Amino acid sequence: MAGRIVEVGKSLHARGWAPATSGNFSARLADGSIAITVSGAHKGKLEADDIMRLDPNGSPLEDKKPSAEAALHVQIYKAHPKARAILHVHSVPGVALSRVIKGDELVLEGYEMLKVFPGITTHETRLSLPLVDNSQDMDDITSALSSRLKDVPAYIIRNHGFYVWAESMSQAENLVEGLDHLLQCEIETRRISQ
Amino acid sequence: MAGRIVEVGKSLHARGWAPATSGNFSARLADGSIAITVSGAHKGKLEADDIMRLDPNGSPLEDKKPSAEAALHVQIYKAHPKARAILHVHSVPGVALSRVIKGDELVLEGYEMLKVFPGITTHETRLSLPLVDNSQDMDDITSALSSRLKDVPAYIIRNHGFYVWAESMSQAENLVEGLDHLLQCEIETRRISQ
Amino acid sequence: MAGRIVEVGKSLHARGWAPATSGNFSARLADGSIAITVSGAHKGKLEADDIMRLDPNGSPLEDKKPSAEAALHVQIYKAHPKARAILHVHSVPGVALSRVIKGDELVLEGYEMLKVFPGITTHETRLSLPLVDNSQDMDDITSALSSRLKDVPAYIIRNHGFYVWAESMSQAENLVEGLDHLLQCEIETRRISQ
Amino acid sequence: MAGRIVEVGKSLHARGWAPATSGNFSARLADGSIAITVSGAHKGKLEADDIMRLDPNGSPLEDKKPSAEAALHVQIYKAHPKARAILHVHSVPGVALSRVIKGDELVLEGYEMLKVFPGITTHETRLSLPLVDNSQDMDDITSALSSRLKDVPAYIIRNHGFYVWAESMSQAENLVEGLDHLLQCEIETRRISQ
Numbered sequence: 001m002a003g004r005i006v007e008v009g010k011s012l013h014a015r016g017w018a019p020a021t022s023g024n025f026s027a028r029l030a031d032g033s034i035a036i037t038v039s040g041a042h043k044g045k046l047e048a049d050d051i052m053r054l055d056p057n058g059s060p061l062e063d064k065k066p067s068a069e070a071a072l073h074v075q076i077y078k079a080h081p082k083a084r085a086i087l088h089v090h091s092v093p094g095v096a097l098s099r100v101i102k103g104d105e106l107v108l109e110g111y112e113m114l115k116v117f118p119g120i121t122t123h124e125t126r127l128s129l130p131l132v133d134n135s136q137d138m139d140d141i142t143s144a145l146s147s148r149l150k151d152v153p154a155y156i157i158r159n160h161g162f163y164v165w166a167e168s169m170s171q172a173e174n175l176v177e178g179l180d181h182l183l184q185c186e187i188e189t190r191r192i193s194q
Numbered sequence: 195m196a197g198r199i200v201e202v203g204k205s206l207h208a209r210g211w212a213p214a215t216s217g218n219f220s221a222r223l224a225d226g227s228i229a230i231t232v233s234g235a236h237k238g239k240l241e242a243d244d245i246m247r248l249d250p251n252g253s254p255l256e257d258k259k260p261s262a263e264a265a266l267h268v269q270i271y272k273a274h275p276k277a278r279a280i281l282h283v284h285s286v287p288g289v290a291l292s293r294v295i296k297g298d299e300l301v302l303e304g305y306e307m308l309k310v311f312p313g314i315t316t317h318e319t320r321l322s323l324p325l326v327d328n329s330q331d332m333d334d335i336t337s338a339l340s341s342r343l344k345d346v347p348a349y350i351i352r353n354h355g356f357y358v359w360a361e362s363m364s365q366a367e368n369l370v371e372g373l374d375h376l377l378q379c380e381i382e383t384r385r386i387s388q
Numbered sequence: 389m390a391g392r393i394v395e396v397g398k399s400l401h402a403r404g405w406a407p408a409t410s411g412n413f414s415a416r417l418a419d420g421s422i423a424i425t426v427s428g429a430h431k432g433k434l435e436a437d438d439i440m441r442l443d444p445n446g447s448p449l450e451d452k453k454p455s456a457e458a459a460l461h462v463q464i465y466k467a468h469p470k471a472r473a474i475l476h477v478h479s480v481p482g483v484a485l486s487r488v489i490k491g492d493e494l495v496l497e498g499y500e501m502l503k504v505f506p507g508i509t510t511h512e513t514r515l516s517l518p519l520v521d522n523s524q525d526m527d528d529i530t531s532a533l534s535s536r537l538k539d540v541p542a543y544i545i546r547n548h549g550f551y552v553w554a555e556s557m558s559q560a561e562n563l564v565e566g567l568d569h570l571l572q573c574e575i576e577t578r579r580i581s582q
Numbered sequence: 583m584a585g586r587i588v589e590v591g592k593s594l595h596a597r598g599w600a601p602a603t604s605g606n607f608s609a610r611l612a613d614g615s616i617a618i619t620v621s622g623a624h625k626g627k628l629e630a631d632d633i634m635r636l637d638p639n640g641s642p643l644e645d646k647k648p649s650a651e652a653a654l655h656v657q658i659y660k661a662h663p664k665a666r667a668i669l670h671v672h673s674v675p676g677v678a679l680s681r682v683i684k685g686d687e688l689v690l691e692g693y694e695m696l697k698v699f700p701g702i703t704t705h706e707t708r709l710s711l712p713l714v715d716n717s718q719d720m721d722d723i724t725s726a727l728s729s730r731l732k733d734v735p736a737y738i739i740r741n742h743g744f745y746v747w748a749e750s751m752s753q754a755e756n757l758v759e760g761l762d763h764l765l766q767c768e769i770e771t772r773r774i775s776q
Contacts, residue, residue: 217578221552256394256486304487304547305483305547305548306410306478306522306545306547306548306549307407307408307478307483308408310407310408310409310410315524315547316524317524317547318524364430367432368407368408368409369408371407371408372407372408372410374407375404375408375478375480378480379480379483379484379487382480382481382483382484382575383483383484383487384574385484385579386484386485386488386578386579386582387488388582
């Protein structure tokens, strides 16, 4: 799994989704532990040593420092028992939209690409993704999300980026591609709608 | 042909035109059957097994599930006897333009790049491409297009993407490049025209 | 030289500057003849056979069909005796700007990147590039440019693309990069200036 | 170190940040001398010979011509004793923003990505980067910056590009990625805020 996360890091970084040392990725292993990127590693240049294990509550199982956002991964795995992979990336359209949209949701409606999300079978869907304020205290974010995670496939942190999760790493990668495409379409539409 | 489609998939995905498992590609073989991508495959990671054969009416000739949009390919091959390749991609400018343009046509006028389409020999052309609403029922889309396909080289499905076809796979790839370029020019022009 | 042009084609196509079969490139050889891309070749997939020779007046020296825009290359070589390479590319910001700018010039002012052009040593420059209407008759374009080519390093054809020339192929490639950068800056500035 | 700078040049050029022969990069060596790119070299095609040494005051230690902006590197190394690498790139959003923002600062506020800069630990930061006018006389630029460099991690030259510095070349590369991401977010936000 470390090798798979290293490979995903290269791919996501190459697409511009993990600039500098931003972004963080994890997988839930068969024994329920979590393999997650360590704090501060450049995601396009990960090595096996940059992946470490946590228990299901987020306690390190190795003497390394996990991603500062590990608590967000822990929360998602608890809310979504089938999730086996989580990817957090920094998306320019996502950040820009989050700066102009007030309120706590980002709505995507009518797009065929919404079908990338599990359970969505038609473009005639109004998908409301939680849009929560950023904080350096992960408790603020987990609190804001605590009652909202169950029925959504992703969320956006204002001025920061988005989180997606899925039953496999490949499917999680698809969600990153799909959601970024949707956010690009949304922002392009807004630009020519003014 | 399977190998050629696999290669085209990698190329189109690398350009951002087939995010997640979107997009679908086909070729008409010498015996009139259709080789098409199966349902749900990631187009940037196709393998020979992800290509299957259909008869000219769209009935599977193998025990696999064809692209959900196979009926659209069948319709195009019947309307255009010379077409031997069809590519369907998701283009961000295409989706954005389709969200702001009301009505059933997307007009491209005055561009030198219009000459990428067969039969167009001058930029002094007003090309009207069918712009049809999306539907999860392919019958809705084929009905909307039934009287409109004959004299056009491409069409756009609102909130979804576009279809191009050509006498060879290489020419179809050229049409994807050319139409996406035109849509980018159209959207960039609109942005600075406001 | 054929090999060099083939290589340049791959590079320019990979950057999105020669979609479909658009674009055309040439070099002036030591004997004064011109090596130019043939008509209709995809510039990202050139082979040595796709490069042919013309005499200085544009008459083919081989039994092949030269680029439809060969006359424009001939005109530039005559106007600029030191030029040894000409590159014509399709640039999205160039096309979009040409659609909104009325008149016969595209002005770029104040950019450090203007120094990519020979003879310009300061950003405190107002560079006026000829902006001519497109035509399928090369005589229309050469006429529009006839008195204007001498003191400029590039020109733009409305709805089409731009031409640059230089004393070497490498320098011509730099001009493509530099001018496209300038056009991107110009269009980005206009977008946020409205 | 020459090899490292050559490699950084390829990477930054491939990302579109050093078009034509623009951009310049340096590193401070253990003996206090500066290894810097020579004047006029294409930064994506650097060779070891295109890197030369200067003393801490900017005097060449080799018979080559250093980057025209060497004095800016010298000033940064003196103002920031821990800096061991400086990267100057041309960023399209940076140039566009600098053309619309009047005054002498470019403010970035509220972004998680601000944490890429040393000393910034929260998105709840208002970072004011010096925005100085361009000049062909480096004395104009160093004068404008002389009292402003101490507490900032980067600056922007209007109509030109930006400078970042760090304690290692890798960290400097991260700052280029991070600052360009921030500038893209800023410009995208402005576009949909109008």
